[in-house]
Amino acid sequence: MATTRQQRPTEADIWSRLDAVTDPEIPVISVVDLGIVRAVAWDDDELTVVITPTYSGCPAIRVIEDSIGDAIRDLGVENFRLETRLSPAWTTDWLSERGRERLRDYGIAPPACSAAQVVDISRIMNRRHRAIACPHCGATATEPVSQFGSTPCKALYRCQACLEPFDYFKEH
Numbered sequence: 001m002a003t004t005r006q007q008r009p010t011e012a013d014i015w016s017r018l019d020a021v022t023d024p025e026i027p028v029i030s031v032v033d034l035g036i037v038r039a040v041a042w043d044d045d046e047l048t049v050v051i052t053p054t055y056s057g058c059p060a061i062r063v064i065e066d067s068i069g070d071a072i073r074d075l076g077v078e079n080f081r082l083e084t085r086l087s088p089a090w091t092t093d094w095l096s097e098r099g100r101e102r103l104r105d106y107g108i109a110p111p112a113c114s115a116a117q118v119v120d121i122s123r124i125m126n127r128r129h130r131a132i133a134c135p136h137c138g139a140t141a142t143e144p145v146s147q148f149g150s151t152p153c154k155a156l157y158r159c160q161a162c163l164e165p166f167d168y169f170k171e172h
Helices: 011-018 061-074 097-106 121-125
Strands: 037-043 046-051 080-084 142-146 154-159 165-169
Touching: 011 037, 011 046, 011 061, 046 061, 061 080
Parallel strands: 046 080
Antiparallel strands: 037 046, 142 154, 154 165
């Protein structure tokens, strides 16, 4: 059943519903706060939702697409398409402030700088010398344990103050 113009949800309704779709790997952050959902727009009676995965090989993208589709159908929209755009590539700069707070509250340190700052090769090579604040106690006396954490987009760190390990969401 196609949605008519009179009964179709507004773009604000759609954004609100998509804000309830959580990332399957980090369930405290929505796909909107993560910056995966880039745009929603009606073209006559068809809704287009533009998404950009956090990286092109993201293993969770199919689950995310299914969850977005379910959320759109829950609004009564049957005529829609998901458009995946890989360019521009997703960047941690697209994380919302609310998303950064939710990561921190969940025990994951959000990116410490913008992705543009990482372009400086000396910063990349000396990443271990940057202060990454512990999401548990706030101390900046932390050290990298592994460049890869629970997912490829995170690194594993340990706090030297509270001794707790934590994931750091790498900027890119």
